[in-house]
Amino acid sequence: MLGGNVVGFTGTQSMGVDMPLQDHHQIVSVDDHLIEHPRVWQDRLPEKFKAAGPQIREVDGKHLWYYDGQVYPTIGLNAVAGKPREEWGMDPVRYEDMIPGCYDPVARVKDMDVDGVQAALCFPSFPGFAGGTFFRAQDKELALLCVKAWNDFYIDEWCSVAPDRYVPIAILPVWDIEETAKEAARTAAKGARTFSFPDSPVPLGLPSFHTRHWDPLWEVASETEVPISLHFGSGSFVPGFSYASMKPVPGQLAAPDGPFAVAIALFSTNLMWTTVDLLFSRALQKFPKLQFSLAEGGIGWVPYILERTDYTWERHKWYQDVDMDTRPSDLFREHFWGCFIDDEHGLKNRHEIGIDRIMVEVDFPHSDSNWPNSRKRATEVLADIPDDEVEKIVETNARRMLRFPRGS
Amino acid sequence: MLGGNVVGFTGTQSMGVDMPLQDHHQIVSVDDHLIEHPRVWQDRLPEKFKAAGPQIREVDGKHLWYYDGQVYPTIGLNAVAGKPREEWGMDPVRYEDMIPGCYDPVARVKDMDVDGVQAALCFPSFPGFAGGTFFRAQDKELALLCVKAWNDFYIDEWCSVAPDRYVPIAILPVWDIEETAKEAARTAAKGARTFSFPDSPVPLGLPSFHTRHWDPLWEVASETEVPISLHFGSGSFVPGFSYASMKPVPGQLAAPDGPFAVAIALFSTNLMWTTVDLLFSRALQKFPKLQFSLAEGGIGWVPYILERTDYTWERHKWYQDVDMDTRPSDLFREHFWGCFIDDEHGLKNRHEIGIDRIMVEVDFPHSDSNWPNSRKRATEVLADIPDDEVEKIVETNARRMLRFPRGS
Numbered sequence: 001m002l003g004g005n006v007v008g009f010t011g012t013q014s015m016g017v018d019m020p021l022q023d024h025h026q027i028v029s030v031d032d033h034l035i036e037h038p039r040v041w042q043d044r045l046p047e048k049f050k051a052a053g054p055q056i057r058e059v060d061g062k063h064l065w066y067y068d069g070q071v072y073p074t075i076g077l078n079a080v081a082g083k084p085r086e087e088w089g090m091d092p093v094r095y096e097d098m099i100p101g102c103y104d105p106v107a108r109v110k111d112m113d114v115d116g117v118q119a120a121l122c123f124p125s126f127p128g129f130a131g132g133t134f135f136r137a138q139d140k141e142l143a144l145l146c147v148k149a150w151n152d153f154y155i156d157e158w159c160s161v162a163p164d165r166y167v168p169i170a171i172l173p174v175w176d177i178e179e180t181a182k183e184a185a186r187t188a189a190k191g192a193r194t195f196s197f198p199d200s201p202v203p204l205g206l207p208s209f210h211t212r213h214w215d216p217l218w219e220v221a222s223e224t225e226v227p228i229s230l231h232f233g234s235g236s237f238v239p240g241f242s243y244a245s246m247k248p249v250p251g252q253l254a255a256p257d258g259p260f261a262v263a264i265a266l267f268s269t270n271l272m273w274t275t276v277d278l279l280f281s282r283a284l285q286k287f288p289k290l291q292f293s294l295a296e297g298g299i300g301w302v303p304y305i306l307e308r309t310d311y312t313w314e315r316h317k318w319y320q321d322v323d324m325d326t327r328p329s330d331l332f333r334e335h336f337w338g339c340f341i342d343d344e345h346g347l348k349n350r351h352e353i354g355i356d357r358i359m360v361e362v363d364f365p366h367s368d369s370n371w372p373n374s375r376k377r378a379t380e381v382l383a384d385i386p387d388d389e390v391e392k393i394v395e396t397n398a399r400r401m402l403r404f405p406r407g408s
Numbered sequence: 409m410l411g412g413n414v415v416g417f418t419g420t421q422s423m424g425v426d427m428p429l430q431d432h433h434q435i436v437s438v439d440d441h442l443i444e445h446p447r448v449w450q451d452r453l454p455e456k457f458k459a460a461g462p463q464i465r466e467v468d469g470k471h472l473w474y475y476d477g478q479v480y481p482t483i484g485l486n487a488v489a490g491k492p493r494e495e496w497g498m499d500p501v502r503y504e505d506m507i508p509g510c511y512d513p514v515a516r517v518k519d520m521d522v523d524g525v526q527a528a529l530c531f532p533s534f535p536g537f538a539g540g541t542f543f544r545a546q547d548k549e550l551a552l553l554c555v556k557a558w559n560d561f562y563i564d565e566w567c568s569v570a571p572d573r574y575v576p577i578a579i580l581p582v583w584d585i586e587e588t589a590k591e592a593a594r595t596a597a598k599g600a601r602t603f604s605f606p607d608s609p610v611p612l613g614l615p616s617f618h619t620r621h622w623d624p625l626w627e628v629a630s631e632t633e634v635p636i637s638l639h640f641g642s643g644s645f646v647p648g649f650s651y652a653s654m655k656p657v658p659g660q661l662a663a664p665d666g667p668f669a670v671a672i673a674l675f676s677t678n679l680m681w682t683t684v685d686l687l688f689s690r691a692l693q694k695f696p697k698l699q700f701s702l703a704e705g706g707i708g709w710v711p712y713i714l715e716r717t718d719y720t721w722e723r724h725k726w727y728q729d730v731d732m733d734t735r736p737s738d739l740f741r742e743h744f745w746g747c748f749i750d751d752e753h754g755l756k757n758r759h760e761i762g763i764d765r766i767m768v769e770v771d772f773p774h775s776d777s778n779w780p781n782s783r784k785r786a787t788e789v790l791a792d793i794p795d796d797e798v799e800k801i802v803e804t805n806a807r808r809m810l811r812f813p814r815g816s
Contacts, residue, residue, distance in 0.1 A: 089727030200649040208650050210666035237649065241608035241681050242616050258618035258688065259728040265684045265713070265720040265736075269677045273649050276673045280666065298716060303753040304708030305673070311750060312673040315775060319497030320667040328673075342719055345711040345760065352753065367723060 020390045021379045026118035026406070028167075028398035029374075030339050031231065031295040031361035034122040034158065035076040035102040036150070038063075038095075044149035049142050053149075054126060062093040065126055067146075068137040076102055077125055081111070081365030088367055102365050105161040112165060116375025117362055118395075119404065121167035122158070123196060123231055123295070124150055130196040130234035131171035135204060140175065147173045151187050159191070167404050168192045169229060172217070174206060181216035188224035193402040194293060195221060197228045198235035199274045209274075209281040218287045227291035227337070227401055232270040239266040271297035272305050275336065279309055279328040284335045292336050293401060296361060296368070299338040299346030302353045306332055333357065337401050341368055347381060355389050359398040428798045429787045434526035434814070436575075436806035437782075438747050439639065439703040439769035442530040442566065443484040443510040444558070446471075446503075452557035457550050461557075462534060470501040473534055475554075476545040484510060485533055489519070489773030496775055510773050513569040520573065524783025525770055526803075527812065529575035530566070531604060531639055531703070532558055538604040538642035539579035543612060548583065555581045559595050567599070575812050576600045577637060580625070582614060589624035596632035601810040602701060603629060605636045606643035607682045617682075617689040626695045635699035635745070635809055640678040647674040679705035680713050683744065687717055687736040692743045700744050701809060704769060704776070707746040707754035710761045714740055741765065745809050749776055755789060763797050767806040 038056035045053040054067040056075070065072035074091040082099040092098050101111035112120060123129045127150055134143040151170045159166040170187035172180045172195055184195055197217075198204060207213035221228055240262045271294045284290060306329040317324050332354075339359040340346055350358055360378060363369040370377040382390045399405055446464035453461040462475040464483070473480035482499040490507040500506050509519035520528060531537045535558055542551040559578045567574040578595035580603055581587045592603055603625075606612060615621035629636055648670045679702045692698060714737040725732050740762075747767040748754055758766055768786060771777040778785040790798045807813055 085723060085726045088724070202649040208665050210650070235649075239681065241610040241643075241645065241685060242618070257616050258685065259724075259730050261720050261724045261728050261730055262684050262688050264724060265688075265717040266681060268712075268716065269680055272677055273647065273674060276670050277649060277666065280670050280673075298712065300712030300715060301709055304676075304706065304712070304751075307708060307751070307753050308676065308706060309673040312669050315493060316496070316667075316669045316672060318493045320669050322667050322669055343712075343715070345715050345757070349753070349757070368719075 020385055020387050021375070021382050021394065022387070022390075025391055025394050027116060027360060027362070027375060027378060027394045028119040028402075028404065029117055029362035029364075030121050030167075030229070030293060030337075030359045030398050030402070032120040032122045032364045033079075033125055033366060034105075034108070034154075035079055035095075035098060035125050035365075036127075036153070037103045040153045041146055041149050044152060045142075045145055049145060052139060052142055053146065063095055067126075067133070068139055068142065072126065072133075075126070076365075078367055079125075079365045080367045081369060081371050098365070105158045105166065108364075109162050109165055111364065111371065114372045115362065115364070119165050119167055119398075120362065120364065121169055121194065121229075121402070122154065123169065123229075124154075124171060127171055128234060128236075129231040129295075130198045131174065132198070132204070132234065132236055134171075134173065135175050144173045144176070144179055147171055147183060148186075151183070151192070155187065155191055164407055167194070167402055169194050169196055171196050174198060174201065174204070177213060177216055181220050184217055184220040184226070185224065188220065188226050192226060193404055194227050194229045196234065197230060199230045199232050199270050200235040200237060200277065203235050203237040209277045209283060214283070215286070218283055218290050221291075222287045222289040225289060225403065227293050229293045229295050230271065230274055230297075231295040232267045232297055235270075237270060238263050239269045268297045268301055272301055275305065275332070276309055276328075278335075279331050280322055282323060284331045285323055285326060288334075290335060291401065293359075294336060294338045296341075296363060297338060298343050299340045299353050299358055300343045300349070302332075302338060302346070303349050306352075337397070341370065342377065342381060344381060347385065350385070350389070350393075355392055356397060356400075358393050359401070360394050428793055428795050429783070429790050429802065430795065430798075433799055433802050435524060435768060435770070435783060435786065435802045436527040436810075436812065437525055437770035437772075438529050438575075438637070438701055438745075438767045438806050438810070440528040440530045440772045441487075441533055441774060442513075442516070442562075443487055443503075443506060443533050443773075444535075444561070445511045448561045449554055449557050452560060453550075453553055457553055460547060460550055461554065471503055475534075475541070476547055476550065480534065480541075483534070484773075486775055487533075487773045488775045489777060489779050506773070513566045513574065516772075517570050517573055519772065519779065522780045523770065523772070524786075527573050527575055527806075528770065528772065529577055529602065529637075529810070530562065531577065531637075532562075532579060535579055536642060536644075537639040537703075538606045539582065540606070540612070540642065540644055542579075542581065543583050548581075552581045552584070552587055555579055555591060556594075559591070559600070563595065563599055572815055575602070575810055577602050577604055579604050582606060582609065582612070585621060585624055589628050592625055592628040592634070593632065596628065596634050600634060601812055602635050602637045604642065605638055607638045607640050607678050608643040608645060608685065611643050611645040617685045617691060622691070623694070626691055626698050629699075630695045630697040633697060633811060635701050637701045637703050638679065638682055638705075639703035640675045640705055643678075645678060646671050647677045675704065676706045676709055680709060683713065683740065684717055684736075686743075687739050688730050690731055692739045693731055693734060696742075698743060699809065701767075702744060702746045704749075704771060705746060706751050707748045707761050707766055708751045708757070710740075710746060710754070711757050714760075745805070749778065750785065750789060752789060755793065758793070758797070758801075763800055764805060764808075766801050767809070768802050
């Protein structure tokens with residue numbers, strides 16, 4: 001097993017600078033990504049499903065995923081780690097186009113060492129961040145097996161390479177609430193520390209958070225004390241006027257006029273919508289132990305949205321179907337966790353957000369990541385923050401939310 | 409003509425308290441609303457259009473608008489001024505349900521005096537904040553006349569009651585860019601100080617800000633130095649997952665599960681989307697004098713969105729169709745103005761937004777308004793802010809943006 005210490009990073013103290021991020025602080029990232037290797041499903045599906053199950057074929061020099069009668073033109077959405085920015089924009093077409101840490105857990109640990117990062121929580125790529133590919137598939141029996149296969153692959157094969165470096169996450173068969181609750185319970189029992197769930201089920205055509213449809217999942221999550229990770233975009237909704245007005249096409253980005261930079265800049269508005277939906281859903285009152293992690297949403301917007309939501313609640317609770325007794329911002333501080341890559345405004349206002357609720361993310365191998373300089377950048381952005389708060393932000397908050405103690 | 413002085417408000421200095429909001433500071437609000445009286449269009453339309461033009465009929469004890477073959481069930485969307493919160497939720501059904509200041513400019517001046525407010529910029533009600541009712545109408549010849557009639561009503565009839573208390577605004581026939589440019593030029597010549605434009609044209613099925621379709625309007629606005637007011641919701645888009653997934657129905661609010669409080673809390677995300685669209689549209693580089701006022705959008709989100717947009721630009725400009733040379737936050741500070749009703753987070757971070765770009769709004773007679781305590785509430789929220797900054801925020805920034813000097 002690869003070791004649990006940061007071996008690649010040169011400690012900041014050796015530079016003679018008094019930095020608030022100390023060598024003994026281990027960075028626990030709550031948002032990273034992996035690219036599935038070609039045999040993830042072929043190794044696990046029953047014989048009769050293998051032909052229709054996800055598999056890589058080489059066509060015209062490209063590696064393509066084939067699944068459920070469809071071709072998926074990209075193997076590694078946005079796997080840019082190790083490339084200069086001038087070369088971004090094209091997804092890799094062959095595994096050799098990526099650095100091995102994208103799809104190899106042994107190589108990834110070395111990439112994390114170079115980056116000064118102790119632990120990573122890897123969301124899926126081919127399945128979508130919350131399993132949307134399987135949600136959209138025709139054959140639901142196969143799709144359910146594919147969900148389970150990814151969870152077994154990630155927990156048994158990937159995480160076991162270095163259990164203290166990888167945080168187990170599970171995706172769910174969200175089209176079937178009974179199977180969702182069962183798979184949540186199954187994966188929690190085998191070590192899942194968080195469940196990935198769509199940032200909103202509504203754009204997928206599923207019941208909203210305001211219904212009681214999801215209660216069986218909230219119940220399992222509460223009982224097993226496993227938080228729900230809501231990764232922006234996992235509900236297939238792309239923010240921005242040009243995008244929101246279009247129906248999503250599986251495997252394709254919408255192609256409106258205007259650069260995709262608009263949507264990238266607005267990603268967090270998805271999670272603003274999710275947060276306010278949940279705050280007014282009454283689910284948090286019914287399930288007091290339920291926890292939500294806002295993945296890749298930033299934190300700088302939180303104080304404004306909480307102030308605005310409280311203001312709305314105070315003025316409109318009198319005639320609307322909302323809980324008259326519980327202030328939304330109080331619910332937020334008991335049920336939500338946020339993370340950031342680079343968010344000076346959020347850090348400046350960290351006490352309005354809640355110092356016990358802020359975590360970091362690395363986002364390897366995507367384009368928002370600072371790899372291989374994540375620790376260096378964290379040192380810079382945390383330079384003016386007291387040591388005890390830095391420790392919470394880079395490490396102990398995430399360990400607490402995920403029940404992922406040192407040496408686990 | 410009614411006077412230009414605040415006559416109803418008891419000055420704070422007489423209370424012996426040293427307040428940063430001084431008696432000589434005149435509050436200029438950049439977002440208010442009026443309810444059209446029954447004869448706005450009947451007084452102005454040519455004879456042959458009167459029967460189809462907007463008119464009030466009394467049916468079953470209710471006052472209803474009839475127009476273009478449709479019935480509009482509400483005469484005063486959200487006209488709650490003067491009502492206790494426990495009675496909110498139902499729109500008024502008769503003019504007598506509202507206080508006269510909603511539809512009578514003489515009474516309104518008295519309401520503004522009581523509120524300690526010097527000047528108001530009144531958006532339309534029946535036409536929609538940016539004329540959407542006429543945009544959706546079948547008979548476009550009549551619709552164009554209705555747009556012109558509202559502008560003539562507001563500028564000639566309403567504002568002339570107290571030219572130093574009412575800021576002229578004009579709506580535009582946005583379905584026709586040639587007529588839009590002509591009406592903008594016509595109303596600017598007769599005194600319009602701002603044009604109301606949809607917060608996004610895309611949900612209306614019109615070309616986005618990324619096209620050059622709107623250049624003729626930007627050209628008139630630049631030449632006449634008239635800023636564009638973007639009021640959230642004026643493009644018919646209601647934020648939130650439950651709402652955004654539905655097609656808007658004219659004259660009806662969408663009815664998804666979940667309380668409407670979700671959308672109210674999220675209103676400003678519309679203007680986040682608008683802002684980022686415009687920052688990446690290249691329109692601001694082409695029209696350096698173009699100015700946008702974000703109406704009823706709050707300001708507390710601005711630092712986060714600007715930081716995030718700059719971050720996106722720095723990382724993704726290399727391969728996307730965006731201006732490589734101009735930082736989005738620099739464009740914001742030269743082209744945008746924000747306003748607030750109650751926004752402690754925004755005021756705390758006012759220098760990140762730009763002290764010369766922040767204004768106040770009263771939002772009379774809507775439910776977000778603090779009327780008749782707007783000045784009292786402003787005094788509270790501005791209590792810790794230096795005098796010269798308070799003066800900019802409550803008065804001089806708005807006067808500068810609108811070219812609306814004292815005694816105008």
